[in-house]
Amino acid sequence: MCRGNAVLIVNNSQDFLARLESEKFPLAGPACAKAVMLVEPVDFSVNTESAIDNQYMNLTVATDSQRALEQARGLAELISSQGIEVISFPGDRETPDAIFPNNVFATTVDRFIVGHMLHPVRQKEAERQDIRAYFRSLKNQEIDLGLKDCVAELTGTLIVDSARHIGFCGMTGRVNQAGLKAMHEAFDLKMTFEFKLRPEEYHTNVIMMVLASRACVISIRAGLPTRLYPRRLQGHFLTVPWY
Secondary structure, eight states, rough: EEEEETEEEEEOHHHHHHHHSSOOOOSOOOOOSEEEEEEEEEETOOOOOOOOOTTTTOOSOOOOHHHHHEEOOOHHHHHTTTTTTEEEEOOOOTOOOGGGGGTTEOOOEEEEEEEESSSHHHTGGGGGHHHHHHHHHHOOOOGGGGGGSSSSSHHEEEEEEETTTTTEEEESBOHHHHHHHHHHHHHTSEEEEEEEEEEOOGGGGGEEEEEETTEEEGGGGTTOOOSSGGGGGGTTTEEEOOO
């Protein structure tokens, strides 16, 4: 357990649950984002560098860049049709993983956070001045974890219950202890649950997700405790395991 300077990071599930029972974590903020950011898949391809530690990338399967672009634009139109603002940025063939911008860029109510990526090809994404300029125009506080000696792939590795200010961080090569602490502070979390992912998993968001602070979907294969939230939150927060 790490505690100091308002940092509360626990790595034992029983300790985590006990603190949820004894301490107050009310719904104290927005549970959902008010807009969506997308990076279009221009000349999309599978990134061989990232595939080294990502079992979900299949280098033997050919990609269809035109279809990927059409799907991305179709998704943007669908989201917009629901009254949700979509901010789109052009992709770059030199950074094919840029279509996963949540690993590199994140926001809170009043902060713009830039991650520190593991692979050099993804570190290039964080250098994009057009994206930085857009978020700077919103007058949010900018926190650049790339300036720290850490690895922190933001909401790929860290799942956030935004309304309660609680984080769940799966430890892999895509985040280290310094990165965990840096993200906990950057997202202004009240508590973060630290746990190990299996070697074949690279990001937490492929095995669990918090949905609008009302549901938590967890892969049973991940070996995580499915009772992550105590009884007093049941009816407000539903845990749904999947295989």
